[in-house]
Amino acid sequence: MQLRRKLRIISNRWKATPAYKRGMVYVLIGTVIFWEYVATQFPPYINDQVIYSIASVLLNVEGFLFALTTQVPKGNRKLAVAVGLLTILFSVLTISQAYFESIQLKYLSFLPTTQIFDSDVVLFVLFVGTYAVSVLT
Numbered sequence: 001m002q003l004r005r006k007l008r009i010i011s012n013r014w015k016a017t018p019a020y021k022r023g024m025v026y027v028l029i030g031t032v033i034f035w036e037y038v039a040t041q042f043p044p045y046i047n048d049q050v051i052y053s054i055a056s057v058l059l060n061v062e063g064f065l066f067a068l069t070t071q072v073p074k075g076n077r078k079l080a081v082a083v084g085l086l087t088i089l090f091s092v093l094t095i096s097q098a099y100f101e102s103i104q105l106k107y108l109s110f111l112p113t114t115q116i117f118d119s120d121v122v123l124f125v126l127f128v129g130t131y132a133v134s135v136l137t
Contacts, residue, residue: 020076020137027129035122042118045109048102051117052095058124059091065131076134080127087120087127094120 014022066084069077094116101107 018137020133023133023137024079024130027126027133030129031122031126034125038118038121042114044114045111046114046117047109048098048107048113051113052098052102055091055094055098055117055120058120059088059095062088062091062124062127065127069131069134072131072134076137080131080134083123083127083130087123090116090120090123 062084066081066088069080069084072080094113097113097116101110101113107113
């Protein structure tokens with residue numbers, strides 16, 4: 001009996017939550033699931049040339065979406081801009097580190113750089129999800 005009552009309270013609170021906040025919860029859950037996918041499916045070492053090639057594409061898409069954040073309603077814009085800036089800076093860090101290791105140090109692959117790249121991909125998914133929820137709600 002007590003459990004049913006608590007579940008009803010949670011259900012009522014969830015229904016009363018604005019669509020924007022509910023959408024952000026879905027984005028966060030989806031990002032965590034995607035993080036698990038990246039952690040289990042990507043190889044432990046990724047060639048630095050592959051990293052800076054893919055990260056450059058991600059950076060282009062992030063820059064394009066960041067430029068379009070002016071189309072997001074003002075109430076939802078702050079979070080989209082903050083996540084966008086974080087994602088862009090992280091992509092620049094990833095590309096810089098992979099280029100440096102590949103050209104200067106002659107590394108083919110380095111585990112910390114691969115982990116940074118994995119995080120960059122997950123941040124990209126978070127940014128796209130945040131942008132989508134901000135525009136659609």
